[in-house]
Amino acid sequence: EVQLVESGGGLVQPGRSLRLSCAASGFTFDDYPMTWVRQAPGKGLEWVGFSRSKAYGGTIQYAASVRGRFTVSRDGSKSIAYLDMNSLKTEDTAVYYCARGLQNSNCLDFWGQGTLVTVSS
Amino acid sequence: DIQVTQSPSTLSASVGDRVTITCRASQSISSWLAWYQQKPGKAPKLLIYKASTLQSGVPSRFSGSGSGTEFTLTINSLQPDDFATYYCQQYSSYATFGQGTNVEIK
Numbered sequence: 670e671v672q673l674v675e676s677g678g679g680l681v682q683p684g685r686s687l688r689l690s691c692a693a694s695g696f697t698f699d700d701y702p703m704t705w706v707r708q709a710p711g712k713g714l715e716w717v718g719f720s721r722s723k724a725y726g727g728t729i730q731y732a733a734s735v736r737g738r739f740t741v742s743r744d745g746s747k748s749i750a751y752l753d754m755n756s757l758k759t760e761d762t763a764v765y766y767c768a769r770g771l772q773n774s775n776c777l778d779f780w781g782q783g784t785l786v787t788v789s790s
Numbered sequence: 791d792i793q794v795t796q797s798p799s800t801l802s803a804s805v806g807d808r809v810t811i812t813c814r815a816s817q818s819i820s821s822w823l824a825w826y827q828q829k830p831g832k833a834p835k836l837l838i839y840k841a842s843t844l845q846s847g848v849p850s851r852f853s854g855s856g857s858g859t860e861f862t863l864t865i866n867s868l869q870p871d872d873f874a875t876y877y878c879q880q881y882s883s884y885a886t887f888g889q890g891t892n893v894e895i896k
Contacts, residue, residue, distance in 0.1 A: 704885070706834075706887075713877065713887060713888075713889050713890045714826075714828075714834065714877055714879075714887040714890075715887065716879075716884065716885040716886065716887065719884070719885070730884055732884070733791070766833055766834075768833075771836075771839060774822070774881050775879075775881040775884065775885035776822075776824045776836070776839045776840075776879070776881045777824075777826075777834075777836060777879075778836050778839075778845065780833035780834060780835075781833065782833055783833055
């Protein structure tokens with residue numbers, strides 16, 4: 670059974686950093702792209718970033734709103750995807766989801782339960 | 791960046807109704823479009839990908855159509871479990887979600 674479990678969310682002050690983790694199980698992690706999506710309270714979904722599978726070079730893409738502040742990475746030996754968030758702003762407050770990509774794309778067939786990040790002083 | 795415009799933002803319907811949601815892309819995305827369903831407090835669930843391919847386990851009352859810049863999600867005979875928010879997503883270039891459509895009970 671495919672499972673994605675996010676952790677690392679919490680309350681953080683503006684300007685500080687936070688690392689989110691997404692532990693994957695039930696599939697061969699290195700064969701799939703992994704994506705981060707966020708949802709601000711009461712708002713819609715926003716694509717954050719994406720790392721391709723190892724087979725496709727592991728390249729990474731970011732949304733313009735987070736480029737230069739957020740870093741997507743992955744550890745195949747542990748089957749964990751990471752989202753490192755720096756210089757956090759109040760507008761980064763959201764539930765952050767990790768999700769598995771279908772057929773090397775940003776089409777997302779399995780999602781984690783999400784972890785809430787609150788940026789506030 | 792490719793923009794995606796979804797309509798309507800809210801749709802009131804009754805059990806048994808046929809409902810249609812529209813998604814328009816700012817440029818051609820071929821068939822690289824997905825539809826998701828989200829219920830309050832839950833993660834989104836993939837319903838349809840590549841514009842018209844039903845994800846495994848999704849009831850056949852859901853269907854998708856379109857290509858290029860115009861797409862539709864149709865739910866035939868709306869069921870109580872279908873009241874939720876629906877999002878389209880283009881994945882031709884990076885990814886962009888539509889604003890969402892809240893399907894509520896009439």
